[in-house]
Amino acid sequence: MHSATCRLSAVHIRRQSDSVPAAGPLHQELSMCTMRPTSGHDKSGINASGGNYCAMTNPPAPEPGLVPEPAPSGPVPSPAPEPSLRPPTSLTSPPSPEPTPPDHAGAERERERQMLRTQWAMVVATTLPGLAAVIALIFTFVTVHQSQNSLNITEQGQITDRYNSAVTNLGSSSVDIRLGGIYALQRIMDDSSRDQPSIISLLSTFVRVHTHAKHSPAGVAQKPDIYAALSVLAYRDPAHDSQPRIDLHGVHLEGNNFYGLASYGRSGPDRVNFSGANLSDAHLAGAQLNTTNLSNALLSKADLTGSVLSNAVLDGAWLEQANLADADLGNAWLTNTLLSCADLRRADFGDATLTSADFTDTDLTGATFREVKARDADFYGAELTNASFTHADLTGASFANAHLTKTRFKGSQLAGAKLESASLAGADFTSTDITVKQVLSAYPERSTKLPAKIAADSRVQNRISEIDKWRRSTPPPVTWRKGCGEP
Numbered sequence: 001m002h003s004a005t006c007r008l009s010a011v012h013i014r015r016q017s018d019s020v021p022a023a024g025p026l027h028q029e030l031s032m033c034t035m036r037p038t039s040g041h042d043k044s045g046i047n048a049s050g051g052n053y054c055a056m057t058n059p060p061a062p063e064p065g066l067v068p069e070p071a072p073s074g075p076v077p078s079p080a081p082e083p084s085l086r087p088p089t090s091l092t093s094p095p096s097p098e099p100t101p102p103d104h105a106g107a108e109r110e111r112e113r114q115m116l117r118t119q120w121a122m123v124v125a126t127t128l129p130g131l132a133a134v135i136a137l138i139f140t141f142v143t144v145h146q147s148q149n150s151l152n153i154t155e156q157g158q159i160t161d162r163y164n165s166a167v168t169n170l171g172s173s174s175v176d177i178r179l180g181g182i183y184a185l186q187r188i189m190d191d192s193s194r195d196q197p198s199i200i201s202l203l204s205t206f207v208r209v210h211t212h213a214k215h216s217p218a219g220v221a222q223k224p225d226i227y228a229a230l231s232v233l234a235y236r237d238p239a240h241d242s243q244p245r246i247d248l249h250g251v252h253l254e255g256n257n258f259y260g261l262a263s264y265g266r267s268g269p270d271r272v273n274f275s276g277a278n279l280s281d282a283h284l285a286g287a288q289l290n291t292t293n294l295s296n297a298l299l300s301k302a303d304l305t306g307s308v309l310s311n312a313v314l315d316g317a318w319l320e321q322a323n324l325a326d327a328d329l330g331n332a333w334l335t336n337t338l339l340s341c342a343d344l345r346r347a348d349f350g351d352a353t354l355t356s357a358d359f360t361d362t363d364l365t366g367a368t369f370r371e372v373k374a375r376d377a378d379f380y381g382a383e384l385t386n387a388s389f390t391h392a393d394l395t396g397a398s399f400a401n402a403h404l405t406k407t408r409f410k411g412s413q414l415a416g417a418k419l420e421s422a423s424l425a426g427a428d429f430t431s432t433d434i435t436v437k438q439v440l441s442a443y444p445e446r447s448t449k450l451p452a453k454i455a456a457d458s459r460v461q462n463r464i465s466e467i468d469k470w471r472r473s474t475p476p477p478v479t480w481r482k483g484c485g486e487p
Contacts, residue, residue, distance in 0.1 A: 159192050170206055178225045182206075186232045193240040200236070203229045204247045211251040234282075248272040275313075285323075414438065424448045436460060443467050 162184060169181025185203065189196045207229050233246055252273045273293040280298050285305040289312050296316040303323050310330040314337050323343045330350040340360040347367045354374040361381045369389045376396040384399075384407045391411040398418040406426040414434050419442040428449040436457050439450065444464050454460055 159188060159195065162188055163195065167202065170202075175223070175225055179228055182225060182228045182232060186235075189232075189236060189240075193237070196236065196240045197242045200233060200241070200246055203233055207233075207248055208251055409434075429454075439463065445471070 166181040166184035166188065169177045169184065172178055172181070182203070185199045189199045207226055210223070210226055249272065252275075272289075274297050275293045275295045276297060277294075278298045279294075279302055280300045282299065282302045284307055285303050287304065287307045289304075289307055289309050291311045291313075292309070293313045294309075294317050295313045297314075297318070299317055299319045299322050301321050301323075302319070304327055305323050306326045307324070308328045309332050310328050311332065312329070313333045315333050315335045316337065317334075318338045319342050320338055321341045322339070324339075324347055325343050325345045327344070327347045329352050330348055332349070332352045334357045335353060335355045337354075337357045339362050340358055342359075342362050344359075344367055345363055345365045347364070349372050350368060350370040352369075352372050354369075354372050354377045356376045357374065357378070359377060359379045359382050362379075363383045364379075364387050365383055365385050367384070367387045369387065369392050371390065372392045374392060374394050374397050377394070377398075379397060379399045379402050381401045382399075383403050385403055385405040386407070387404075388408045389410070389412045390408070392409075393413050394409075394417050395413050396416040397414075399422045400418050400420040402422045404422050404424050404427045406428075408428045409432045410428070411431050414429075414432050417438065419438045422442040424439075424442050425445045426447045426449075430449050430451055432451070434451065434454060436454055436459060439454060439460050440463050444450070444460065445467055446464055448464070450460070
């Protein structure tokens with residue numbers, strides 16, 4: 001019984017060993033052990049403590065029908081290693097990567113990035129002080145601008161107060177206080193050009209109100225405040241003018257002395273009565289003097305370049321050595337006007353009345369005399385090169401010693417006109433009533449254009465030949481502008 005039990009145990013152990021791999025030498029020992037009872041143990045082979053044991057003995061004889069397993073011969077082989085219960089290494093962690101060669105390009109890029117960061121840091125460090133200076137400059141500019149605005153507001157307030165005070169002074173009954181107001185306005189006009197137009201209007205009104213009488217007594221005409229107001233208007237800076245212009249229409253300033261008066265500019269005193277006034281050396285270039293009464297006024301050496309004197313009255317006025325170049329004298333009245341040695345180049349006398357006007361030694365180069373009334377006018381020694389007389393009444397006029405080079409007399413009346421010693425080179429008389437006697441008294445040339453009947457006269461032809469021969473040797477004795485001190 002014990003033997004069977006041992007064998008069954010051995011078989012059972014062996015079968016278990018077949019299903020579970022041997023973990024060591026203990027399995028071999030168990031496969032060859034036999035269970036035998038030992039004193040102190042029960043028949044089941046289990047000791048009192050509950051554990052079973054075995055002792056290594058010679059294997060018993062096999063039972064019939066069972067083939068005993070042969071005992072291993074020789075040294076007992078080492079047991080197979082106990083299999084590990086952990087999964088393969090390949091399932092838990094990737095294989096070790098192969099060694100990567102060093103990345104030289106990446107290192108170079110890193111160095112470049114480091115250099116860029118360093119450069120940017122240097123730029124920022126360099127720029128920050130300049131940026132701070134710019135911010136400080138902007139702050140200073142804003143502060144100065146605000147201060148300037150505040151100062152301008154203060155100045156404008158002061159100018160307004162000064163202006164109101166000056167206007168109040170103009171209404172005073174005292175001449176001295178009025179003079180103070182006038183010169184205060186002049187100072188304001190110098191300090192604030194934006195106020196100049198309103199001051200011009202104010203002073204113009206002041207002059208008109210105080211000179212409204214048609215025939216002012218001499219004492220009224222010479223009032224110092226009137227002269228002061230006109231002087232302020234004259235000595236202003238025309239560059240700051242705007243509307244309204246100087247409005248002195250209807251004022252009467254007979255006999256006033258405006259010697260050396262400065263320019264009224266292109267906003268001049270049109271329709272002003274300056275009859276008998278002394279305007280010698282006055283600067284009135286470009287002045288608008290339409291319909292102005294300048295009869296018997298003294299305008300010697302006055303500058304009236306480009307001025308507009310259309311419909312102006314200049315009867316008996318003295319304009320000796322005055323500058324009237326490019327002036328507009330259309331429809332003007334110049335009866336008995338003295339214009340000797342004046343500069344009237346390119347002046348326009350369209351429809352003007354020039355009866356008995358004195359143009360002695362006057363420069364009238366390129367001047368236009370369209371339908372003028374110039375009876376008995378004196379053009380002695382005048383320079384009339386390229387001048388034009390169209391349908392002009394020149395009855396009794398004198399052109400003695402005048403330069404009439406290329407002067408045109410289309411449709412003009414020359415009855416009784418004097419042409420003694422006048423140079424007629426290139427002059428055009430084809431449609432005039434010129435006579436043989438007048439031509440023979442002058443210096444006609446082959447370029448002179450005469451009416452066919454006059455040109456065919458043998459005496460005229462002989463005179464032309466004589467002058468031509470004479471001119472080739474000695475020029476004719478023309479004394480142009482001799483009275484003006486010129487050769």
